[in-house]
Amino acid sequence: MDKEHLKELLQQYLNNTLSAEELRGLIDQLRGHEHAVELLSVIEEALGSGEFTRLTGSDEKDRIYRNILRKAGAEEGTFTQADENSPLPVKRRTGIWRVAVAAMVLVLAGTSALLIMKYSSHRGGNARQVAKGEILPGRNRAILTLTDGSNIELDSAAKGTLTRQGASAVMKMNNGQLAYNLVNNTAADVAYNTVTTPRGGQYQVVLPDGTKVWLNAASSLYFPTSFTGKERIVKVTGEAYFEVARKEDQPFKVLTQGMEVKVLGTHFNVNAYADETAINTTLIEGKVMVSHQGKNVLINPGQQAQVAEGIRVIQHADIETLMAWKDGRFSYNNMDLKTIMRQISRWYDVDVIFEDKIADSYSMEMSRDVPLSKLLQFMELSGGAHFVINERKVIVRK
Incomplete structure (x- = not known):
């Protein structure tokens, strides 16, 4: 499979025109690791060029995101089924196939794991050239x-x-x-x-x-x-x-x-x-x-x-x-949200306010060098919490 064909599949994926049969075929190929590296390369090039960022606003991205998860879930039994308005938790996967498919899913909501990894590779200098008012990491x-x-x-x-x-x-x-x-x-x-x-x-x-x-x-x-x-x-x-x-x-x-x-x-x-x-x-x-x-x-x-x-x-x-902090990472393995938010509070020097009781647990890994908004956006994709940043306060809601 050449890059152009992968690029075409990615465009169809983002436009929600990729059929369940085509998605099944792509999943089968990724499971064999045969084209995963090429797919990652295509996604990174697309994100860098901005070619696939013309989609629409966040509501439309969210709709596409949910539909794709349902299609993937129908084929793999991996993602929890839910109604149109409820969040879908992303479960843990292993291997390069997990990275590739996760990247495809996350790009729909504008918080690609590839971007996060690429961003965190520029520790210091470039990593701190962020939007005005952004809360930087420690x-x-x-x-x-x-x-x-x-x-x-x-x-x-x-x-x-x-x-x-x-x-x-x-x-x-x-x-x-x-x-x-x-x-x-x-x-x-x-x-x-x-x-x-x-x-x-x-x-x-x-x-x-x-x-x-x-x-x-x-x-x-x-x-x-x-x-x-x-x-x-x-x-x-x-x-x-x-x-x-x-x-x-x-x-x-x-x-x-x-x-x-x-x-x-x-x-x-x-x-x-x-x-x-x-x-x-x-x-x-x-x-x-x-x-x-x-x-x-x-x-x-x-x-x-x-x-x-x-x-x-x-x-x-x-x-x-337990040791991820020393190596510059957040690493959570089925950890409750309150424990996670205590760590985030200390590292980003923010106060956390829970407006709702949320029993979610999270399994994820990310560099500690990302801005706060990127981390919270990633977490929103992975569970049932919604985060609002108000100056140096983080408000947590369902």
């Missing part, structure tokens, strides 16, 4: 509070040596991260610093022992500028991912809200936001001991310790979903 922003109480805005600070704190030189590296280089390890020189990210911010810190810490939005890390005692102790609020430098004679401890995580050298994530129902410690590799109110639990890689009134261990945590 970025590397943080405040460093020194031992004397003075503050340094890290996102605007020049690269190089920022100051001297106790036994360490404080550096802003070329990649933007904050690093503490030990220059004189004496007990008398110990000082304490705090790195705080606002809503809509994130930051990476390298501690004086070489431990790397990623801070998510609305989080803080309190730590000594040199580790001189028998233990290395830091305090966290919000969410942080740790890659702890191994020192068997000097255990590393993370303290947060009456909970303690003790490690020797390992990779783990701590989610301790005050508005979440539990404090979650998720282990990626190594071993950690989680302690709360006199109870100790040892967790292994892939497990999660949830601390609320007691400690509960989740044997098989969804690591990909």
Whole structure:
């Protein structure tokens, strides 16, 4: 099948003139992956040229979208049937066939997954050339509070040596991260610093022992500028991912809200936001001991310790979903809407107001670098919620 024929099929698809038999044939070919790459190329070229954007207003696009879903659903049993006015949830699929067909469906509503992926590939510069009034995603922003109480805005600070704190030189590296280089390890020189990210911010810190810490939005890390005692102790609020430098004679401890995580050298994530129902410690590799109110639990890689009134261990945590934030992604696997909106609120620095009770759960994946409106448009295609942006408020309705 050549590109021109695929282009013709796409035009028929968009105009809702593609018959069920033709759609079945296209689906069969895509299932075999034989023409999926070519189809993706055709769709991307069409979107870039604007050739298929002359369709009509949003109401007509929505009508076509629903009709195509019904046709696809009739052949595949994949999409939920619904009446003319109700939303149709898009269920999860796998493989390149899923990407191709999803792209065809999403283009009808003007939020093609291809455009989103293409947009997110230009992180920084081009990604921020958006419409006036658009709410942009978070970025590397943080405040460093020194031992004397003075503050340094890290996102605007020049690269190089920022100051001297106790036994360490404080550096802003070329990649933007904050690093503490030990220059004189004496007990008398110990000082304490705090790195705080606002809503809509994130930051990476390298501690004086070489431990790397990623801070998510609305989080803080309190730590000594040199580790001189028998233990290395830091305090966290919000969410942080740790890659702890191994020192068997000097255990590393993370303290947060009456909970303690003790490690020797390992990779783990701590989610301790005050508005979440539990404090979650998720282990990626190594071993950690989680302690709360006199109870100790040892967790292994892939497990999660949830601390609320007691400690509960989740044997098989969804690591990909839990760690997506560190890799610059939103990843949801059957996650409830309220939990998702708490994450969106922190990352985009917006307030969320639910006007209706919505029990939807979502399974989706997207870059965290897209403007808020693009993310919400994508979510509207995937569930029964409608989102209205009013300045820095997001109103959620059925």
